[in-house]
Amino acid sequence: MISALIPTYNSEHRLVLTLSALVPASAEGILKEVIIADEGSSDGTEIVADASGAVFVSTTSKSGFALAEGLQRCTRSNWVLLIQPGAILQAGWQAEAASFIERAERVGTEQNLVAVFPSRTEEFGTVAQLKQKLITLTHRLLKASCHQLPMLIHKDHLQQALANASGVNRQAQLQKVLRASRVHWLNGTVIFQNTTK
Numbered sequence: 001m002i003s004a005l006i007p008t009y010n011s012e013h014r015l016v017l018t019l020s021a022l023v024p025a026s027a028e029g030i031l032k033e034v035i036i037a038d039e040g041s042s043d044g045t046e047i048v049a050d051a052s053g054a055v056f057v058s059t060t061s062k063s064g065f066a067l068a069e070g071l072q073r074c075t076r077s078n079w080v081l082l083i084q085p086g087a088i089l090q091a092g093w094q095a096e097a098a099s100f101i102e103r104a105e106r107v108g109t110e111q112n113l114v115a116v117f118p119s120r121t122e123e124f125g126t127v128a129q130l131k132q133k134l135i136t137l138t139h140r141l142l143k144a145s146c147h148q149l150p151m152l153i154h155k156d157h158l159q160q161a162l163a164n165a166s167g168v169n170r171q172a173q174l175q176k177v178l179r180a181s182r183v184h185w186l187n188g189t190v191i192f193q194n195t196t197k
Helices: 012-027 046-050 065-073 095-109 124-142 155-163 171-178
Strands: 002-008 031-039 055-059 080-084 085-088 112-117 153-155 183-187 190-192
Touching: 002 012, 002 065, 002 095, 002 153, 012 031, 012 046, 012 085, 012 095, 031 046, 031 065, 046 055, 055 065, 065 155, 065 171, 095 112, 095 153, 153 155, 153 171, 155 171
Parallel strands: 002 031, 002 080, 031 055, 112 183
Antiparallel strands: 080 153, 085 190, 112 153
């Protein structure tokens, strides 16, 4: 049902956290494959990918070609979960993703639709909550600002959007994908672990 595509560059420690959150979906048969699209890492990113059983695709270019090459390796599903290293999807995300896919295919709107998992903070206090509300508002008003959030997108739509954005960096590519899409916000959430290791 879903292929995960994870763009990386020296993401060894953050990748472990992201892959761990994907295990339940793999065990349930919802996640069919994981593709690591690497931009020439010099750390242990490839070792982590290999240990997890993910397919590792590497280029030495940081011009966004790794993402397109990784997408070419996504062969077991029509839907792609595009997720950044360090993003940790919260429990139950896979059921909501499956429900979204079934609904999008039933209605016939999958070709230009992107489902996005909103972020949430684990910090306590009023200031942290206000900051989270401001981030959420920014993401909802400016859809290109949520390029770091995990997104579920039909493979054909992603392929077309990336073809129109070749030669630019990953952030610009993802922003272009979002601009070319209708965004649907999912109820599941993601937290980000920024490790300095």
